[in-house]
Amino acid sequence: MTDTPIETPRKPSVRQLSGPETVFRLPGTQPGSTLIAARESRSSGSLALAPVIEIDKLYPAAQGSRSHLVTALGLLADGIDFLAQARIAAQKGRLIESDRYTQRFQATLPSLFRCRKIGDGFAVVINALHFASINMHGKPLNLDQITTSWRILKELRNGPFVEFEQGLEYVEQLEGCGLEVDPPIVSELLEDLEHEQSLR
Numbered sequence: 001m002t003d004t005p006i007e008t009p010r011k012p013s014v015r016q017l018s019g020p021e022t023v024f025r026l027p028g029t030q031p032g033s034t035l036i037a038a039r040e041s042r043s044s045g046s047l048a049l050a051p052v053i054e055i056d057k058l059y060p061a062a063q064g065s066r067s068h069l070v071t072a073l074g075l076l077a078d079g080i081d082f083l084a085q086a087r088i089a090a091q092k093g094r095l096i097e098s099d100r101y102t103q104r105f106q107a108t109l110p111s112l113f114r115c116r117k118i119g120d121g122f123a124v125v126i127n128a129l130h131f132a133s134i135n136m137h138g139k140p141l142n143l144d145q146i147t148t149s150w151r152i153l154k155e156l157r158n159g160p161f162v163e164f165e166q167g168l169e170y171v172e173q174l175e176g177c178g179l180e181v182d183p184p185i186v187s188e189l190l191e192d193l194e195h196e197q198s199l200r
Helices: 070-091 095-106 110-115 120-135 143-158 164-176 183-200
Strands: 035-042 048-050
Touching: 048 110, 070 110, 070 143, 095 143, 110 120, 120 143, 120 164, 120 183, 143 164
Parallel strands: none
Antiparallel strands: 035 048
């Protein structure tokens, strides 16, 4: 009996694109750097996509830039970092330190709201976070509230041009972790309306 090698089927491996394959490069990208690429697989006929380009590479922060988007990306990065530090402190039981980082995040919200021209979805999320911090009346956020805010900010930074409906979904998630996202005046008006209806 002769030894005949048996070839086992393998998944096609993902490899670096080179040669005559179709590649779209953004201006300024060099071979070996992150790129957007699409290649048609000869065996399956599907498209394989290369890794996604980071938002900071798409919108680099030029010194002195007045772009609302560039400003917002910097502020969101700061807010994400503050909330990440707040989460770590809260997980370790250092609640005063956690609250200090949360307050630093909340201080970025008015500046972020000034960048609301990015879109209605962006504005509704930042607005909800701002009113949620006001409605806490100085009480610290719990770990779930910090984590939810941190996660939403990360998603918002990766995709700041969110649709209004997606922004409302983020707001619902904030409400789901116990944050009150409506302006204080709204609850006062509702209380007055309920009082008037009870007198009738």
